[in-house]
Amino acid sequence: MDAFIVHPNAFTSLGHSENLWRNLLDGRCGLTAANTIFPEFFPDNFSKIGAISGLSTHDSRLMQILHRVGYSLIPEEANNCELILGASSLGDLEGSFAGDPFGCIQHYLENNKPTLAPLFNGVISSACSSGTDVLSLAAIMVHQQKYDVIGVLAVDCLDQGKLLQHVTLGTQAQDCARPFDINRTGTSFGEGGGFAMIVNERGLKKLHANHVFKICGFGMSCDAKHITAPDETGETPALAITRALLASGLAPADVGYINAHASGTPLNDQVESIALHKAFGRTLGNIAVNGTKGAIGHLLGATGLVEAILTCWSLSNQHAPGTVGLENKDEALNLPVTVGGFSEKILKPIGLSTTFGFGGVNSAIVIESLN
Amino acid sequence: MDNLNCFFSSYSTPDDKVPVPDLLKGKDKRADTAARIAVLAASNMLQEKPNIDLTSLNVVVINREGCKSHINKVSNGIKNHQPAQGFFVRGGPQTLATYTALALDSHGAAFTFVGDKNILSDAITTAFYLANNIDNGATLITVVVKNHGPGYQANSALILGKSGHLEGVSSLEEKTLHNHLSQAFELDAN
Numbered sequence: 001m002d003a004f005i006v007h008p009n010a011f012t013s014l015g016h017s018e019n020l021w022r023n024l025l026d027g028r029c030g031l032t033a034a035n036t037i038f039p040e041f042f043p044d045n046f047s048k049i050g051a052i053s054g055l056s057t058h059d060s061r062l063m064q065i066l067h068r069v070g071y072s073l074i075p076e077e078a079n080n081c082e083l084i085l086g087a088s089s090l091g092d093l094e095g096s097f098a099g100d101p102f103g104c105i106q107h108y109l110e111n112n113k114p115t116l117a118p119l120f121n122g123v124i125s126s127a128c129s130s131g132t133d134v135l136s137l138a139a140i141m142v143h144q145q146k147y148d149v150i151g152v153l154a155v156d157c158l159d160q161g162k163l164l165q166h167v168t169l170g171t172q173a174q175d176c177a178r179p180f181d182i183n184r185t186g187t188s189f190g191e192g193g194g195f196a197m198i199v200n201e202r203g204l205k206k207l208h209a210n211h212v213f214k215i216c217g218f219g220m221s222c223d224a225k226h227i228t229a230p231d232e233t234g235e236t237p238a239l240a241i242t243r244a245l246l247a248s249g250l251a252p253a254d255v256g257y258i259n260a261h262a263s264g265t266p267l268n269d270q271v272e273s274i275a276l277h278k279a280f281g282r283t284l285g286n287i288a289v290n291g292t293k294g295a296i297g298h299l300l301g302a303t304g305l306v307e308a309i310l311t312c313w314s315l316s317n318q319h320a321p322g323t324v325g326l327e328n329k330d331e332a333l334n335l336p337v338t339v340g341g342f343s344e345k346i347l348k349p350i351g352l353s354t355t356f357g358f359g360g361v362n363s364a365i366v367i368e369s370l371n
Numbered sequence: 372m373d374n375l376n377c378f379f380s381s382y383s384t385p386d387d388k389v390p391v392p393d394l395l396k397g398k399d400k401r402a403d404t405a406a407r408i409a410v411l412a413a414s415n416m417l418q419e420k421p422n423i424d425l426t427s428l429n430v431v432v433i434n435r436e437g438c439k440s441h442i443n444k445v446s447n448g449i450k451n452h453q454p455a456q457g458f459f460v461r462g463g464p465q466t467l468a469t470y471t472a473l474a475l476d477s478h479g480a481a482f483t484f485v486g487d488k489n490i491l492s493d494a495i496t497t498a499f500y501l502a503n504n505i506d507n508g509a510t511l512i513t514v515v516v517k518n519h520g521p522g523y524q525a526n527s528a529l530i531l532g533k534s535g536h537l538e539g540v541s542s543l544e545e546k547t548l549h550n551h552l553s554q555a556f557e558l559d560a561n
Contacts, residue, residue, distance in 0.1 A: 041452065083493070090442070090463055094449055099442035099462060102435070102485045121493060122486030125437075125464040133482050140500045141493060161449035168454035220480035220505075222430070222472040227399050228460050236478050243505065358460050359469025361481055 001217060001247075003139035005367065006209040008196040008309040009073040011065075012296040013050040016072045021313050023295075024321040027341040030296050031176050031188050034163060041160040045167065048176040049158060050190020050297020061157035061191070062091040062101060066108040069155055069193035074113065077207055081197065082147040084109070084116050086123035087134035087154035089301030089357075093161040101301070105153065116151065127357030128261075129220075130154065131194065131304025132365055136218035138198035148203035154305035155193035158297075163189060169228070171265055177298065178325040179262035179291035180269050180337045187263040188325075190297020194305040213312045216250060216350065216366040219243025223360025230267060230356055234274030240362035241279035241354065248366040252280040255287055255366070256348025257320055259311040260337070261355050262291020263298055264325065268356060273333035275354075275362075288344040289337045290314075294325025304355040308365055311353045315369035319343045376531040377544060378420045379551045382412040384522040394474035401461055402470045403438030405515055405523070409467040410474045412513050412525035417475070420529055427506035429479035430468045431498045433552070434515045435487050437464040467515060479505050488556040495548055498530055508532030512548075514555040526555035 010016060014023045014030030023030070031048035038045075038057065055064045091101030102123045109117035124134040131154035138150040166172040166189055173186035198215070199207060221240040223231040231237060245252060261272055276284055292310055299306050314320050324340045338344040349369040356362050391400045392410040402410065409432050417423075441462035448455040468481040480501055484494045494512065502510040513527040528548050 085493075089465075093442070093459075094446055098446045099437055099439070122484045122490035124482060125485050126468070126482035127463055127465045129482075130465075133480075137482075137493075137497050140497050144496055144500065146493070146496055161445070162459075164449065164452070164454050165445070165456045165459040168456045169460070220429075220482070221478050222469060222481035224469075224472040224476050224478055224481075227401075227466075227469070227473075239478060247504065357465070358463065359465055359481065360472075361465065361469060 001139050001143045001215055002200045003143050003215040004199050004204055005213040005215060005312060006197045006199055006207060007075050007077060008312045010194040010306040010309045011069045011072055012192040012306065013052055013190055014296050025319065025343055027322050027324055029324050038160040047173055048188050049163065050188055051158060052191055057160065060092050060095050060097050060104060061159045062097060062104045062155060063108060065155055065157050065191060065193055066105065069195060070112055073195040078151050078197065079115055080149045080206055081119055081151040082149055084120040084151045084153060085134050085138055087130040087301055087305060088123055088156050089127055089130055091157060093159055126361045127359055128300060129304055129355045129357040129361045129363040130301040131306060132308060132353065132355045132363040133220065135305060135308055135365055139215040139218065142198055142200040142203060145200060148200055148206060150198045152198055152305060153195050154302040156191060156300035156302040158189050158191040173264060176325055177264035177293045179264045179294055179323050180330055180333055180335055181326045182328045182330040184264045184266055184269060186265050187293055187298040190299050192299050192306060193302045194309050196309060212370045214368040214370055216368050217244050217247030218365040219247060221362045225360055228358055230271040231360060232271060234271050234278055237271060237275035237356060237362040238278035241275060241364045244364035244366050250350065250366060252283040254348065255350050255352055257314055257346045257351035258287055258289045259307050259351060259353040260289055260291045262293055264293055269333065273335050285336055287336060288320040288346050289335055290320045290323045294323060304363060308353045308367065311351045311367055314346060315349055315351045315367065316371045318346045320346055377548055378529040380416040380419050380527050382415045382525045386521045392474060398473055401457060402466060403441040403461060405434060405436060405438055406466040406470040408515050408523045408525050409471050409513055412527045413471045413475060413511055416511060416527040416529055423509055424507050425475050425477045427479045428475060428477035429501040429505055429510040430471045430477060430481045431494055431510055431512045432467040432483045432515060433486065433490060433494050434464060434467055434483055435485060436517060437485065438462045438466060488553055491549060491553055495545065502530040502532035514552045516555050516558060518558040524555050524558045526552050528552060
């Protein structure tokens with residue numbers, strides 16, 4: 001595709017920009033016990049979440065995160081954007097922006113980024129795949145030369161009400177996310193955001209960008225089976241991955257790195273492992289695989305963009321950070337996943353990032369580092 | 372018109388008492404009203420063009436409000452520290468697309484653009500691309516809005532792709548599609 005990523009940057013509970021990358025490489029964990037973040041709501045809940053520190057529990061949490069993301073991540077070059085596309089899942093569950101991340105982002109931009117506000121047209125909603133899909137859809141638009149420069153902004157928040165739903169659903173881990181671990185019990189939900197500019201060749205020339213990642217292709221699929229649980233056969237998640245490879249014109253052996261969804265729920269990790277084996281076959285053993293939710297949490301509607309950005313950084317640094325939280329590999333999954341505390345060399349400059357969401361949405365994107 | 376065929380339909384309800392769509396019978400029926408409308412609009416569209424392969428159909432929905440009734444139930448529960456996880460997992464705007472995929476048993480892309488008429492042109496661009504680049508190539512694109520009364524309006528288009536490229540899409544075809552879908556926004560109460 002004629003689509004490139006420039007200025008990718010992410011904000012998480014483990015920091016942002018270079019600080020975030022260093023912390024990931026060092027194997028640090030940005031998760032905190034829920035009872036220290038929401039002491040009134042969860043006085044006895046010690047399970048860990050990726051909450052941004054210093055946020056008020058009385059004001060819109062998404063708005064507070066937007067302020068941090070906007071200040072830390074959106075570069076001056078964003079004034080070259082012709083369109084701003086958002087991605088989120090539900091945002092706040094209480095207050096005037098409950099279930100309305102579009103309204104929240106619009107309000108933030110109008111009051112803080114007035115030059116970008118008129119360019120903001122919509123928010124992509126595909127649950128926890130939203131952040132991946134906004135990249136893919138922006139890639140379509142620049143590839144079709146409808147725009148030359150698009151800013152993609154993915155944000156989501158974990159308020160106490162949302163954590164309550166996930167604790168009740170059983171998707172929140174008892175202790176912390178342990179992706180692909182034999183003792184995994186669930187994910188660690190978190191919050192944060194990412195920003196990147198998606199450009200075509202003309203956009204690259206406009207921006208004079210020199211640190212560039214190519215979007216080779218993407219794939220999407222829907223299980224169409226269950227509103228919360230994934231397709232246990234792994235067929236439709238594998239379909240998204242094979243569609244991404246096919247669209248990229250690449251063979252499985254061309255891929256050097258996989259940033260897995262790796263939520264840490266017992267079923268998701270099992271299904272993802274089946275899907276990866278179906279899509280990659282024996283070549284999977286030669287690829288560095290990791291997951292980052294044990295370090296920064298599951299950033300809900302922002303997770304896809306943030307993890308695609310971490311994929312970019314991993315490819316350009318030629319190292320996959322260790323999978324924080326993973327101590328005892330689930331050998332039945334037979335995945336070449338990096339263990340916490342040990343980064344692994346990436347041998348080829350092409351990576352895949354996967355996300356899966358409620359409603360059975362599956363997304364995969366293939367990225368190449370041109371640096 | 373050489374590369375693509377487009378088919379159009381509209382669906383409306385006089386009020387917000389929306390029945391469970393027949394296509395969800397035997398499946399998860401707990402969709403929010405807006406998601407039910409999206410499914411009913413899809414059902415209506417496919418009655419007009421019944422003989423297409425749905426297995427790789429892409430579902431793209433455009434909607435501004437999301438699942439208000441489900442979210443309100445979740446928000447109200449939180450005030451009393453009561454979870455409402457059943458409504459929560461069915462409260463995202465994506466359910467307008469994923470319930471449609473569930474109803475049709477289709478395995479293409481499924482997502483919702485949250486926005487108003489300003490996003491329509493971009494949504495159409497992506498719908499065309501997906502129709503031509505995923506397997507057998509078809510995209511169902513639907514605009515769902517609350518109308519000026521208590522009911523809903525949904526305008527749909529089924530795009531059948533025939534080649535791997537968009538160069539053959541005529542501006543007339545795109546304009547016709549845009550006009551049909553944008554008519555729903557003219558009835559938008561918001």
